[in-house]
Amino acid sequence: xxxxxxxxxxxxxxxxxxxxxxxxxxxxxxxxxxxxxxxxxxxxxxxxxxxxxxxxxxxxxxxxxxxxxxxxxxxxxxxxxxxxxxxxxxxxxxxxxxxxxxxxxxxxxxxxxxxxxxxxxxxxxxxxxxxxxxxxxxxxxxxxxxxxxxxxxxxxxxxxxxxxxxxxxxxxxxxxxxxxxxxxxxxxxxxxxxxxxxxxxxxxxxxxxxxxxxxxxxxxxxxxxxxxxxxxxxxxxxxxxxxxxxxxxxxxxxxxxxxxxxxxxxxxxxxxxxxxxxxxxxxxxxxxxxxxxxxxxxxxxxxxxxxxxxxxxxxxxxxxxxxxxxxxxxxxxxxxxxxxxxxxxxxxxxxxxxxxxxxxxxxxxxxxxxxxxxxxxxxxxxxxxxxxxxxxxxxxxxxxxxxxxxxxxxxxxxxxxxxxxxxxxxxxxxxxxxxxxxxxxxxxxxxxxxxxxxxxxxxxxxx
DNA sequence: GTTAGGG
DNA sequence: CCCTAAC
Numbered sequence: 001x002x003x004x005x006x007x008x009x010x011x012x013x014x015x016x017x018x019x020x021x022x023x024x025x026x027x028x029x030x031x032x033x034x035x036x037x038x039x040x041x042x043x044x045x046x047x048x049x050x051x052x053x054x055x056x057x058x059x060x061x062x063x064x065x066x067x068x069x070x071x072x073x074x075x076x077x078x079x080x081x082x083x084x085x086x087x088x089x090x091x092x093x094x095x096x097x098x099x100x101x102x103x104x105x106x107x108x109x110x111x112x113x114x115x116x117x118x119x120x121x122x123x124x125x126x127x128x129x130x131x132x133x134x135x136x137x138x139x140x141x142x143x144x145x146x147x148x149x150x151x152x153x154x155x156x157x158x159x160x161x162x163x164x165x166x167x168x169x170x171x172x173x174x175x176x177x178x179x180x181x182x183x184x185x186x187x188x189x190x191x192x193x194x195x196x197x198x199x200x201x202x203x204x205x206x207x208x209x210x211x212x213x214x215x216x217x218x219x220x221x222x223x224x225x226x227x228x229x230x231x232x233x234x235x236x237x238x239x240x241x242x243x244x245x246x247x248x249x250x251x252x253x254x255x256x257x258x259x260x261x262x263x264x265x266x267x268x269x270x271x272x273x274x275x276x277x278x279x280x281x282x283x284x285x286x287x288x289x290x291x292x293x294x295x296x297x298x299x300x301x302x303x304x305x306x307x308x309x310x311x312x313x314x315x316x317x318x319x320x321x322x323x324x325x326x327x328x329x330x331x332x333x334x335x336x337x338x339x340x341x342x343x344x345x346x347x348x349x350x351x352x353x354x355x356x357x358x359x360x361x362x363x364x365x366x367x368x369x370x371x372x373x374x375x376x377x378x379x380x381x382x383x384x385x386x387x388x389x390x391x392x393x394x395x396x397x398x399x400x401x402x403x404x405x406x407x408x409x410x411x412x413x414x415x416x417x418x419x420x421x422x423x424x425x426x427x428x429x430x431x432x433x434x435x436x437x438x439x440x441x442x443x444x445x446x447x448x449x450x451x452x453x454x455x456x457x458x459x460x461x462x463x
Numbered sequence: 464g465t466t467a468g469g470g
Numbered sequence: 471c472c473c474t475a476a477c
Contacts, residue, residue, distance in 0.1 A: 343471090366465065385466070386471070433467095466477070 203231070210234065343378055345387055350416055353384055353391070354423050362388065362431035392428055395421040 205213070210230040215221045217237055224230065345353075356368030365381035373379040398421040 363466070380471095381465070382467090383471075385468090389468085464477100467475085468473100469475105470471100470473080 205231075347416060347420070349373075349376075349379070350387070350391065350420055353387055354420060354427065356384070357388060357427050357431060358423075362427075362433040388433065391416070391421070391424045392433060395424040395428065398422075399425055 207225060207227055207230070210227060211222065211225075213234050214230050217234060222230075352372040353368065356372045359371075360367045365384045368384055369379065369381045373384065394416060398418060
């Protein structure tokens with residue numbers, strides 16, 4: 001059933017949320033999965049939240065909705081334009097790049113003319129012209145986004161209609177609705193009347209009934225009590241199904257189908273309806289998708305290294321002086337990461353560096369390199385030094401405030417365990433870095449600085 | 464040749 | 471990670 005598919009999507013998204021929020025031993029993995037979740041947020045459900053529904057309430061309520069449909073829908077060109085006023089409320093909810101779609105409300109005919117002219121005259125900044133192809137592409141890209149094509153109208157069976165459909169093979173599509181309407185039985189859904197435009201009327205239905213229908217149709221409850229909103233939501237959900245199923249099942253006997261000449265236009269209309277319902281989701285979903293893609297690509301190397309090396313190297317890092325050459329993969333995967341200069345430090349490498357510093361102290365990078373990074377050709381002594389410098393900075397911020405650490409982890413970098421950073425801080429106390437370096441200074445300054453420096457050195461030596 | 468430090 | 475001055 002279509003509705004069950006929708007519910008499955010909802011459940012899946014809920015499971016994903018649990019997965020994202022659950023703490024896993026692998027810190028890096030959870031870190032990298034938190035970012036997309038935070039970005040996606042409530043975008044996975046179709047009008048799942050009341051705020052979202054209310055946000056588009058004005059769009060679906062009379063008379064604006066009829067206005068937007070009649071004004072914007074162009075069946076012939078399969079395009080529709082969106083006046084800027086319809087975007088304003090959405091821009092408050094999300095910062096979508098609407099700058100590319102500046103529009104002003106004008107007459108319908110003029111709009112259509114401009115739209116048609118736009119194909120030859122180029123872009124007209126006064127109008128927003130979006131071809132339905134764009135949205136079809138978006139719908140294909142965003143697989144788990146429920147659309148109005150997924151609505152469940154099986155509630156008709158659930159409410160125990162007396163007139164069960166003869167010959168119905170379980171398909172829950174608009175044809176069933178049409179048949180039901182023709183049957184004209186006296187159930188609670190007598191008010192489901194079809195007019196000449198294949199529109200269902202819910203005027204006589206109580207709010208509770210509307211809510212129930214909505215729940216069964218969309219798979220979730222809504223706290224929106226506005227009758228108009230519910231009515232139109234259900235109506236257009238059914239209408240969408242109606243048009244689709246009428247097209248695909250026009251050969252079924254007894255089905256109320258439309259004239260063949262209008263089928264093509266109906267298909268366009270159905271698509272356009274879906275586009276109307278989906279247009280506000282499109283930019284955000286695409287944005288999320290791109291960000292997620294980038295996120296996983298940029299951290300792929302690090303996360304793989306983390307997974308591979310998790311739990312292997314703890315305290316006996318002194319032993320593996322020759323066996324760990326493959327912790328970094330920057331050079332091993334030149335095909336996937338072309339011309340990548342940065343070799344991210346894995347946690348085992350950091351641990352080796354910490355051990356080296358604890359053994360030799362700060363500054364003897366060649367010795368550390370000789371003992372701990374003999375097999376790592378790409379880790380030069382200056383690299384060790386640079387990394388230690390970064391570790392110091394990270395550990396300082398770690399101890400400075402836990403908020404800073406949390407922020408860093410949310411940003412995906414600094415996957416170094418806290419105990420390692422604490423160890424770095426301990427070593428930083430023992431082996432101060434940067435070491436005071438005899439700067440090339442003017443003689444006057446040199447005297448002053450050298451005196452204090454020597455004093456400090458004597459003090460430290462005596463102590 | 465090695466290291467510190469800036470870029 | 472690179473460069474360069476300082477060591």
